[in-house]
Amino acid sequence: MHAPVDPPTPRTSIGLRLRTWLVRLAVLGLAIAGLVLLLPKLAGHWPYLGLAALIHVPAMWLGLASTLVLLARRVRRAQFSPSRVGLSGVGLLGIALVLVLTLQPVTRIPAPCPSDAPRLTLAWLNARHTQRPQLIRRWLQRARPDVIGLAEMPPWRRGLTEYLDRHYAFMQNCQPKGQCSTRLYTQIPPAETLGLARGDAEQRRTLSGAGLVFPASSGTRDWSIAAVHLSRPTSPQAQARELREFEARMGADADTLILGDFNLSPRLPVLQDFVARNGLTITRADQPTWPLELGERRLKGLWQIDHLLTGRHWRVESFKTSPWLGSDHRGFIAKVCRVD
Template sequence: MQLILHLARLFCRGTALALVLLALALGLAGLGGAFSDRLDVANHFAPIWLVLGLAGALLAALVSRHSERWALVVMGALAVLAHGGLMAPELIAAQTRKLDPGPATLKVMQFNVWASNDDPKEALDWVLAEDPDVLFVEEGGGSAWPLIGPLRRLYPFVVSCVGNTRPCDTWIFSKKKMIARGGVYDRERPLSVAWATLADPKGPFTVVATHYVWPIPAGAQQAQSRRLAEMLGGFDKKAMIVAGDFNSTPWSWSLRRQDKRFGLERRTLALPSWPSGSFTRLLKAPFPFMPIDHLYAGRQWKTVSVKRGPHLGSDHRPVVITLRRE
């Protein structure tokens, strides 16, 4: 019995050491994300590394002894500080944000409906019940097509990411008249963008939908961001709205650079949208923990409310934002 307890103690000490070393190493590597896109990949998972560092420190405090205990606790605390420091600005901004109490004049929805959506009817019913004025959709093909077909009939104005000649799976649906529209779909230098300039009593404004690749391998997503920022420069940004699945979290250096590059205010602060439900055949998410669906808006728009929708057959949750135009 004593041997079993001794072996269990050794296992727990080894586990604590592995957890704090992994969390601390990734925390230090993440700091290098300010200079390296490859190192920045680790920062997208900062909440996970923070939990691992905290768990390792707590386990070490329980099972380790003397100097070993203090060394592991200190390393775990440093890991928590490293990852927490990256996340803190976003979390503080979300807590201190002041919403506008005035009446909403525009309701927009961002939703990656997922090409493997297992309940497109429920998703369609929920979207129609929310009744957004402008709907941004990604992955609107495959199993999600039963959602896209009715939306094309119900919304008077529609554009996909290659304009009107060849549809693809990034869409904008609008109640407001599209006085200009277009899109880009580039497979060689991956980029999926749909855009439209909408009529409005206070003056026309441009809306843009996009879908970025994953941050791995590093470099391609950052290239998309630079290319889209250059494209946005050709429009008036005062009342512009940009939304999409950016596959990038707000505690990455990549998204921080994009926030500055776009010259717009990101209205989705610390709002996890992925993963949701059974996002692979083997894994099911109890709750989303990665904010990767974002919406940006120009200074003429005031944020009235921001909310995350329920699980609707997609591996992403929808995001609904109501705005008021000054």
Template structure:
């Protein structure tokens, strides 16, 4: 990137060069992310679009302080274009809504394997008044049974635990049927349950897809996303898919899979919501998603607490279109 001719002291020159280097790195990273479909390494760059916009804003302000006004304007324009693409998808933040009468509250939460705060998790889920909860990273039936003991309002549950599945579905409503479905050979298996919600059959699918670290596991993750879309299109009636997808909405792989599935991202238009890592709060990224069939209208989406996990719980309030 060309920066206006440095002015002032040596320290100002060094500061200008440092800012120029950061701006160049951020712009390259953003462009790499747009090519994420071509390589698993490039796709990793796609997930930090919000952070890129924030860093460019800081760099633009720094250039203004260094009196490089033309360069500052160019950098702030680039930041504004990236920010516009973010707001175009997320919309403006919405106010947290309460579960309304006739509404459906769907909560997902990645427990984290080493999290032993079971009573705290159960207490919060009880207070959340969710209709259905999808939990991930449940490594044994003993953990599931401990959770069931602290979730008296969720007497109906199904957990298909094995080497490729760590997901359980807890429901206030009777479960009509439940299955464990392999998405792709050697890939993650998803937990599917059909509940009876006021006489209406609702299909819930809980997922925990592979980490995209390395070409083989990324291929598995992408195949899992594709097969989720195939499963969604073959599922009649109201459908919700939720859990840890290990991919952000900024990835071209996610956007392509979403279009192919015919589902909608519940977070679309609901403001900027992040889920991981929980320690970073709003500075993090969102890899926990809720996907809905066109039977649903999303009323609100918000993040819950961490409850000892590296993920934040995700709260999705929806209603059926009549």
């Protein structure tokens, strides 16, 4: 005869239910993570699927935590014997490894420049809705950049425009002729100025971008810099079209620098495709650049959408985002050098 089995105590029953629910949540978490990682791969069929990349990083952490929970359960049921973990355990280990690799940044951190390398200081800011132009002016006065890129720059901001006109002899906006709120200012005489818009950039009907080309110095090639402001994050088709317009009207190579509000986080397919086509690198920011405001509430930001893209003949030595300057974006000051 078999000895009678004692019924589970209430404490045991509660613990069993909790473990069951934990496993179910882990399976659900892993499924959600897999879906978030898969959707951007399908953006070629429907561009809006690429927006899932906005939550890639939290989804990958969720997937990794879920995988470790399932792996721990598998090991426990195998009585802590690695030889009895089985194929499912090996599969879970493989998933964990893939998630760890996928978590690796797609941006490049600043690195020291050679002591004798030519250097530049760059500034960028989307000045949308700012009512505090004096904050921007003071920020620029402290940094003293060689080139400044601005988006949504209202022409009536007296004090700021006067400062820029007085200290930066050369300016190009996104229009070949006329005015546009995306601008480049520089103290360095350019060899060529490029208004990249072909139509009404303020109404999102064309690329809002300006370019400057500078003559080669001793032992180097001509180099160029552009400022761009792409359509809103919910417009991936328009963003892709505008980047194609940029490539057709100016283009990027190893000697190119691009400042801009791309309205794209680094992992979004539209930006990843662009940098891959042109051999560019995205610089990692030390803080998210947007949004800093939600109505009257001040935020820390969620995503890096304001970027410095560099060709391979440039190295970013430092990249420092700005404090709040009255806009819902952070700006940045970057120090770069030529390494060709």
